Amino acid sequence: MAGALWCVVEDDRKGMPKKVMAEALGEAARLGGPVEAVWLTDKADDAGLQQLGEWGATKVWLLQHEGLAPYRGEVWAPVVADLAAKETPKAILAPVTSRQREFMARLAARLGVGLAADSVALALEGDRLVATRPVYAGKLLSKVTWAKQPWLATLRPNVFRPAEVQAGRSAQVERPPVTLPAAQMKLVERREEVSTGLPELTEAEIVLSGGRGMKGPENYVILEELGGVVGAAVGASRAAVDAGWRPHRFQIGQTGRTISPKLYMGFGVSGAIQHLAGMRTSKVIVAVNKDPEAPIFKIADYGIVADLFEVVPEMTTEFKRLLEK
Amino acid sequence: MKILVAIKQVPDTATQVKISGDPKAIETSGITWIISPYDEFAVEEALRIKEKRGQGDVVAVSLGPDRVKEALRSALAMGADRAVHVNDPALAGADTLLTARALAAVVKQESPALVICGRQAIDDDMGAVGAQLAELLGWPCASWIMEETVDADAKTVRVGRQVEGGLEVFDLPLPAVLSAQKGLNEPRYPTLKGIMGAKKKEIKDVKAADLALGDAAPQLTVTTLEALPPRPPGRIIQGEVKDAVKELVRALREDAKVI
Numbered sequence: 001m002a003g004a005l006w007c008v009v010e011d012d013r014k015g016m017p018k019k020v021m022a023e024a025l026g027e028a029a030r031l032g033g034p035v036e037a038v039w040l041t042d043k044a045d046d047a048g049l050q051q052l053g054e055w056g057a058t059k060v061w062l063l064q065h066e067g068l069a070p071y072r073g074e075v076w077a078p079v080v081a082d083l084a085a086k087e088t089p090k091a092i093l094a095p096v097t098s099r100q101r102e103f104m105a106r107l108a109a110r111l112g113v114g115l116a117a118d119s120v121a122l123a124l125e126g127d128r129l130v131a132t133r134p135v136y137a138g139k140l141l142s143k144v145t146w147a148k149q150p151w152l153a154t155l156r157p158n159v160f161r162p163a164e165v166q167a168g169r170s171a172q173v174e175r176p177p178v179t180l181p182a183a184q185m186k187l188v189e190r191r192e193e194v195s196t197g198l199p200e201l202t203e204a205e206i207v208l209s210g211g212r213g214m215k216g217p218e219n220y221v222i223l224e225e226l227g228g229v230v231g232a233a234v235g236a237s238r239a240a241v242d243a244g245w246r247p248h249r250f251q252i253g254q255t256g257r258t259i260s261p262k263l264y265m266g267f268g269v270s271g272a273i274q275h276l277a278g279m280r281t282s283k284v285i286v287a288v289n290k291d292p293e294a295p296i297f298k299i300a301d302y303g304i305v306a307d308l309f310e311v312v313p314e315m316t317t318e319f320k321r322l323l324e325k
Numbered sequence: 326m327k328i329l330v331a332i333k334q335v336p337d338t339a340t341q342v343k344i345s346g347d348p349k350a351i352e353t354s355g356i357t358w359i360i361s362p363y364d365e366f367a368v369e370e371a372l373r374i375k376e377k378r379g380q381g382d383v384v385a386v387s388l389g390p391d392r393v394k395e396a397l398r399s400a401l402a403m404g405a406d407r408a409v410h411v412n413d414p415a416l417a418g419a420d421t422l423l424t425a426r427a428l429a430a431v432v433k434q435e436s437p438a439l440v441i442c443g444r445q446a447i448d449d450d451m452g453a454v455g456a457q458l459a460e461l462l463g464w465p466c467a468s469w470i471m472e473e474t475v476d477a478d479a480k481t482v483r484v485g486r487q488v489e490g491g492l493e494v495f496d497l498p499l500p501a502v503l504s505a506q507k508g509l510n511e512p513r514y515p516t517l518k519g520i521m522g523a524k525k526k527e528i529k530d531v532k533a534a535d536l537a538l539g540d541a542a543p544q545l546t547v548t549t550l551e552a553l554p555p556r557p558p559g560r561i562i563q564g565e566v567k568d569a570v571k572e573l574v575r576a577l578r579e580d581a582k583v584i
Contacts, residue, residue, distance in 0.1 A: 098487060102456045106456040108421075112544065114544035115421065115422075115451070115545065117450070137338050140550050142449065143547065143548045144547050147545070184498050185467070185497050187494070188496055191493075192490060193491050195490075248507055254338060255447075256507065277338070280553075284583045285559075292561075297559065301560070302576060303561045307566075311570060314567055
């Protein structure tokens with residue numbers, strides 16, 4: 001409906017919305033709604049539609065077509081822009097993922113409106129929306145506002161409070177006709193990464209990060225073991241990635257992934273500015289480092305000055321004991 | 326084959342940034358400026374395409390005040406053939422969309438077969454200009470690319486784009502826009518010969534009026550910059566490793582309630 005807050009659905013490509021959608025839908029409700037989801041997909045599970053309703057969407061615009069997968073910005077942008085022209089939403093929100101970042105930028109250009117990417121707070125001030133975004137390697141916060149609606153923003157995962165599940169609530173499902181422009185991009189193949197069995201870095205609620213102090217690629221197994229116990233993703237600092245110990249997709253920091261977990265624990269990470277840029281909005285920060293002067297201790301909530309190779313196995317044992325209770 | 330590389334000059338990560346008297350801007354004196362690291366990958370990739378093909382024209386383009394010439398000069402020293410400097414105070418408060426509009430106008434004048442930019446600039450981290458430029462031009466776009474091959478006829482480019490959980494390989498017809506992710510290549514350092522040669526290369530100055538932008542009002546504006554709220558003081562847990570770990574786990578569970 002006119003004046004609604006739209007949330008673009010990020011899904012698992014198998015018919016279910018990702019958990020991060022609870023955050024976007026929760027924020028849209030806090031901003032006063034009406035909360036509506038827009039889902040572009042080749043397959044939508046009924047359970048997925050139900051899930052969006054339980055997270056607070058009153059309506060789901062289901063744009064279903066085999067040509068919408070794999071994601072291509074040139075195909076997605078006109079489809080959503082056409083619907084937005086008809087339905088005039090007040091805002092369009094999406095979680096930060098690699099494809100949503102590109103898609104929302106393209107959509108903003110098509111609609112001729114502003115985009116606040118990677119926002120960490122949204123607030124209505126009178127009749128305008130103000131977004132807060134970390135800038136300059138997270139050293140400052142920038143507040144931005146839009147010249148006109150719809151306001152487009154992407155939301156950093158794990159920052160916004162997720163909507164509470166309201167069991168049994170369902171969304172009205174609208175299936176507008178989908179006309180796709182001819183696609184210029186052709187998918188050749190998709191190469192899946194070897195799964196670590198641990199959560200994805202940007203989505204994980206707990207992240208363990210190993211820096212130069214890990215001494216070599218063979219030692220990350222102790223972090224993975226701890227990660228398996230507490231359900232954490234395992235990342236690395238730039239120093240460790242540049243040394244070839246971990247692939248780039250595990251890098252946390254300015255030229256890697258930006259994360260904002262509930263709990264970040266750095267092991268042998270010194271805390272260079274470019275690393276802090278990628279993790280300083282974490283809620284609780286733990287640092288373990290032999291060097292008491294390591295800069296990471298300045299932003300840590302808890303620190304242990306000791307050899308990580310003594311601390312990590314001890315933590316694994318202790319968490320195992322605690323979580324088995 | 327002509328390749329346009331869009332670069333941005335940004336404060337070095339290690340530089341201290343302070344909010345200036347104008348709360349919307351940072352204090353620019355005393356800042357060390359660099360080419361945004363992702364844009365260096367873009368310059369490098371353009372040069373590699375040219376070298377592999379044995380011919381081509383690499384044009385670096387940037388928006389910003391006079392100081393931006395230095396960044397363009399660095400790109401020329403790396404090996405770019407010439408540069409375009411969009412230098413107009415009317416564009417000082419440009420958002421990503423206005424920047425993309427200005428670049429689209431430059432692209433129309435230059436008619437490159439390929440535009441490469443960095444995944445995002447490390448000052449405002451918007452990461453939007455490449456995709457917006459593609460939208461304005463009606464070109465396909467692949468963001469966060471980790472690998473790239475232009476075919477022999479320069480008709481298509483095959484790219485691997487990083488997504489959560491994997492890499493998607495696409496064929497794009499040219500012209501197209503690509504944005505570089507870390508891992509695409511290792512940027513070269515300018516040689517002394519390159520630095521000397523760069524002084525003789527052309528940097529063309531362009532004003533907003535030359536680009537026929539019309540309305541140059543940004544759609545997104547900064548209202549204020551703020552310092553980070555201070556984090557509560559941290560606590561170093563002392564004692565034997567075994568005891569310290571026990572206490573840390575207890576604190577995470579009972580005080581911080583994060584596990």
